Amino acid sequence: MSAEKLVVVEDEEHLAEVIADNLELEGYEVEVVIDGLAALQRLRREPAPALVLLDVMLPGMDGFTICETLRREGHNMPILFLTARSGLDDRVKGLELGGDDFMAKPFDLRELMLRVRAILKRATWFNGPSPVGDVLALGPARVDFKRFLAIVDGREIQLSEKETMILRCLAEKPGEVVARAEILERVWGYDAFPTERTIDNFIVRLRRLLEPDPQSPRYIHTVRGTGYRLTP
Amino acid sequence: MDSTRRKLYSYVAVVALYLLVFGWWLFFFYHQSDFLLRKVTAQGVTVPGDVEGALRTATDESMRMFVFEGGFLGLLLLASVALVVRSLQKELAVHRQQRNFLSAVTHELKSPIASAKLYVESLQLGRAEGEKRERYLRHAHQDLDRLQKMVESLLATARMTTTGPDVQVRELDLAGEAREIAAELGHDPQTSTAKLELELAGPLPVRADPLALRTILRNLVSNAVKYAGPAPRVKVKVERRGREALLVVRDFGPGLKGADPRRIFDAFVRGGDENVRTRPGVGLGLFLVAELARAQGGDARAVTGLEGGGFAVEVTLPASGKDSQS
Numbered sequence A: 001m002s003a004e005k006l007v008v009v010e011d012e013e014h015l016a017e018v019i020a021d022n023l024e025l026e027g028y029e030v031e032v033v034i035d036g037l038a039a040l041q042r043l044r045r046e047p048a049p050a051l052v053l054l055d056v057m058l059p060g061m062d063g064f065t066i067c068e069t070l071r072r073e074g075h076n077m078p079i080l081f082l083t084a085r086s087g088l089d090d091r092v093k094g095l096e097l098g099g100d101d102f103m104a105k106p107f108d109l110r111e112l113m114l115r116v117r118a119i120l121k122r123a124t125w126f127n128g129p130s131p132v133g134d135v136l137a138l139g140p141a142r143v144d145f146k147r148f149l150a151i152v153d154g155r156e157i158q159l160s161e162k163e164t165m166i167l168r169c170l171a172e173k174p175g176e177v178v179a180r181a182e183i184l185e186r187v188w189g190y191d192a193f194p195t196e197r198t199i200d201n202f203i204v205r206l207r208r209l210l211e212p213d214p215q216s217p218r219y220i221h222t223v224r225g226t227g228y229r230l231t232p
Numbered sequence B: 001m002d003s004t005r006r007k008l009y010s011y012v013a014v015v016a017l018y019l020l021v022f023g024w025w026l027f028f029f030y031h032q033s034d035f036l037l038r039k040v041t042a043q044g045v046t047v048p049g050d051v052e053g054a055l056r057t058a059t060d061e062s063m064r065m066f067v068f069e070g071g072f073l074g075l076l077l078l079a080s081v082a083l084v085v086r087s088l089q090k091e092l093a094v095h096r097q098q099r100n101f102l103s104a105v106t107h108e109l110k111s112p113i114a115s116a117k118l119y120v121e122s123l124q125l126g127r128a129e130g131e132k133r134e135r136y137l138r139h140a141h142q143d144l145d146r147l148q149k150m151v152e153s154l155l156a157t158a159r160m161t162t163t164g165p166d167v168q169v170r171e172l173d174l175a176g177e178a179r180e181i182a183a184e185l186g187h188d189p190q191t192s193t194a195k196l197e198l199e200l201a202g203p204l205p206v207r208a209d210p211l212a213l214r215t216i217l218r219n220l221v222s223n224a225v226k227y228a229g230p231a232p233r234v235k236v237k238v239e240r241r242g243r244e245a246l247l248v249v250r251d252f253g254p255g256l257k258g259a260d261p262r263r264i265f266d267a268f269v270r271g272g273d274e275n276v277r278t279r280p281g282v283g284l285g286l287f288l289v290a291e292l293a294r295a296q297g298g299d300a301r302a303v304t305g306l307e308g309g310g311f312a313v314e315v316t317l318p319a320s321g322k323d324s325q326s
Helices: A011-026 A036-044 A063-072 A088-095 A110-126 A161-171 A181-188 A199-208 B002-030 B033-041 B051-123 B131-160 B176-183 B210-226 B285-295
Strands: A005-009 A029-035 A051-055 A081-085 A101-104 A135-138 A141-144 A149-152 A157-158 A177-180 A222-223 A227-228 B170-173 B197-200 B205-208 B233-241 B244-251 B297-305 B311-318
Touching: A005 A011, A005 A036, A005 A081, A011 A029, A011 A110, A011 B051, A011 B131, A029 A036, A036 A063, A051 A063, A051 A110, A063 A088, A081 A088, A081 A110, A081 B233, A088 A101, A101 A110, A110 A161, A110 A181, A135 A161, A141 A161, A141 A177, A141 A199, A149 A199, A161 A181, A161 A199, A161 A227, A177 A181, A181 A199, A181 A227, B002 B033, B002 B051, B033 B051, B051 B131, B051 B244, B131 B285, B170 B176, B170 B210, B176 B197, B176 B205, B176 B210, B176 B233, B176 B244, B205 B210, B210 B233, B210 B244, B210 B285, B210 B311, B285 B297, B285 B311
Parallel strands: A005 A029, A005 A051, A051 A081, A081 A101, B197 B233
Antiparallel strands: A135 A141, A141 A149, A149 A157, A177 A227, A222 A227, B170 B205, B233 B244, B244 B311, B297 B311
């Protein structure tokens, strides 16, 4: 089996070197890009990397804009932000723009390696075959896990990667309560988000898309104080 | 930032309200005589022509007075709003500068700490042996040097803005000092990539503080290398001009690219958005140069529009001894 390919986007030469060396020691194949615009061009090209480690402050184009552009264009490779900016606003912004995790500099080497492994594990779960198949039926609506699409009344609506992951997470345990913590763990990694409540915003949007009456949901039920239950 | 915008919108709302009220009163005064005559005639009273004429003249006069006073008040209000808008724009610029400064300092402090920490951790975990181990040690050392320089710059700036620069001037040879520092910079990883050209015409005695002079030269050369483009070429020239000694450090890069040459000596001024930073630094180098030059009785100024491109900083210092050219 060939090594998983990772891209490190970091303009600090020393930091890029030591991160790349350590990832290579873990058995990954690493490519370093030092400029924001060059990174965007690289990440638009095939083959897509298994994971991008992305700095925020970069020459040419900042990391947030790179992430936002990639997601808008439908590139769904996992992104781990590595940045000197550790404020809550920056963390939330990075994750809401489609980042998968966020680490503030300076960070611990072992923690970085653990997070890389965790993101790749989540990606493997999500990209692998689902026990419930590639298409979920919710009444007349259909959700295509592979194409990130919801088909409602014949209309195709694009879902984000996170929305699709949440639905798949719920669909794999039909009729069972899935705790918010479990959803966060499988979709983001537990400590990536500041609060479990953030997930509720995603559920609200999914209900608006898929439920005939979002006020009285028929498929995605809230189990007060615990999590959510999907009844297809 | 949001509070500044709120203030700006509040002032715009006040002006809009004033114009609305003024317009309504103008309309009222303009038609005042018509309103009165309509009310009176509605009660069956016939108004004689001379009374109607006198009434219209009286209301026209009061309207003229209102227009004059209201217009004057309006002008005052507009002038005050213009001042407020200007000061708010400045406030927004300061906010932007502070945010940029915070981002730059955060990046400049945390990046070398992050890499030094990872190098040390890799060594502790036995993940680097032989040549790699030596390289990691060397790079960690360079990171700590970079961190030390940044902390020293920040402390020097804090000292200067609170107690003023502390300089002890004595007689020095500017040309000799420049030669010595240029040799040191040739071994510095941050500046060694540059082609450093010296134009030193013999010894040039100046009254200066050796440490301050060293900081000035180091900052000017580092700055020039940063902005000199991919194959940096930097020229250091020392000459006497009348009673002054002139130190010129020039790069051959793209120049100031629209930046204000008067503001580049202000603290924490860096061009552009720090999110898309292209060069290291926090915007203190030229501030320290100018402050130290002034503290020694000299000055610093930017020179733009140079033939062959690039940008130069000219520092003057009081020369000692006789001018051989005069």
